[in-house]
Amino acid sequence: MASSTEIRVSTTFFPSALLPNVADGSRSDLIIHTSDTVFFYVHQSVLRARSNNNFGMLLSISTPQYTPNTTSPTHRNDHDQEPGTRDYFGGGQDNMPFVESSPPGQANTMSTIFVSEESVVLNIVLHLTYGMRCGRYGPSIEVISGALEALPRYGLPTPGLTNEIWTVLLRQAEMDPLRVYSLGAAHAIDSVCVQASEHTLKTPLSNVSEVDAMTMGPIYLRRLFFLHFGRVEALKRILGPPPDTHPDTAACSEVTQRAVKKAWKAALAELLLADKPQATSVASIVSAFGPIANSTQCLACKEKIQERIASVVHEWGNVKRSI
Structure with a gap:
C-alpha cells in the first residue's frame, strides 16, 4: 500500500x-x-x-x-x-x-x-x-x-x-524603536527614521549596540545622537533662568527670593539627572517646579513662579522631537 x-x-x-x-x-x-x-x-x-x-x-x-x-x-x-x-x-x-x-x-x-x-x-x-x-x-x-x-x-x-x-x-516602533529606526536607516527610508526617532527618546543611548550602530550607519547614528543631546541641552537652556524677582515687601524679603531660586535650581538638577531627560514630559516639569510655588506665602513670588512654569512648558513643547 x-x-x-x-x-x-x-x-x-x-x-x-x-x-x-x-x-x-x-x-x-x-x-x-x-x-x-x-x-x-x-x-x-x-x-x-x-x-x-x-x-x-x-x-x-x-x-x-x-x-x-x-x-x-x-x-x-x-x-x-x-x-x-x-x-x-x-x-x-x-x-x-x-x-x-x-x-x-x-x-x-x-x-x-x-x-x-x-x-x-x-x-x-x-x-x-x-x-x-x-x-x-x-x-x-x-x-x-x-x-x-x-x-x-x-x-x-x-x-x-x-x-x-x-x-x-x-x-x-513604540515596542522596539531602535530596531525600527535601524532598519529604516539601513535602507535610507528617511520618513521611517523620522517617525521612529521620536519613540527612541524613551530609550537611553547606551542601549544602542554595536550592531545597531553599524546597521544605522554614521549619518543616521549621528542624527540620532544629536536629537537626544540637543533636547537635553535645550532643556538646560529653557529651565536655567529662575523666576523673575520682585521688589522686597514686608511679606517677602530678598532672603526669601533667594530661597526660591535655590529651590528652582535643585528641581532643575533633579530633572537633568533623571534617567531620560531628553524625554522629559510636561507633567514632569509641572511636578518638579509646582511645589516651589506652594512653598512660599508671597503672592508675588507665586505669580512669578507660575508665569515661569507656563513659559517653560510652552518653550519645551516647541523643541523638536524627531531627527
Missing part, C-alpha cells in the same frame, strides 16, 4: 493561484522549497524580471521535481499550520518530497530551488516581488528584517517609501 506524504504549500503561492503582474495569467513554473519545508509555486518570468542576478543565481541551477496533485487538496487541523501554509497529501514513494497522485506517466514536472529562509520570511519576499500587500500577515520585526536582508541577496530592489511594509514596520 502506498504511503502518504504530507506537503505544506503556501496558501497564496499555490499551483493554481492567480497572482498579479503575471503575463496572460500563466500558471506557475517554479517551486521554491524553504528551510522549514514549505513549497511556494511561483513564476520564473516574474523573478527574472524583478531580479538583477537571476534570483541569487538560483534560477540557472534549478532542478526538476515532481509536483503533487493539488486539484483537490485535503486540509488537516488548520490550527497547527504555519501562517500562510496548508497541507496536501499524495500517495507515493517515501524518498520523494512530494508525489503526483495521478497515475504514472501523467505527472507534470517543475523546476525546484532551495532557499535558506523560513517560509514566513520568503512569504514577505515574494509578496514584495509580486507587488502584493503583506500587512494581513502581521509580520514581526524579525520577519521584516529577514525579508529586507534577503532582497539584495536575490537581486531584488528595496521597496519604495509608499510600500505597505514600512507602515507595518512603523506600527512596532
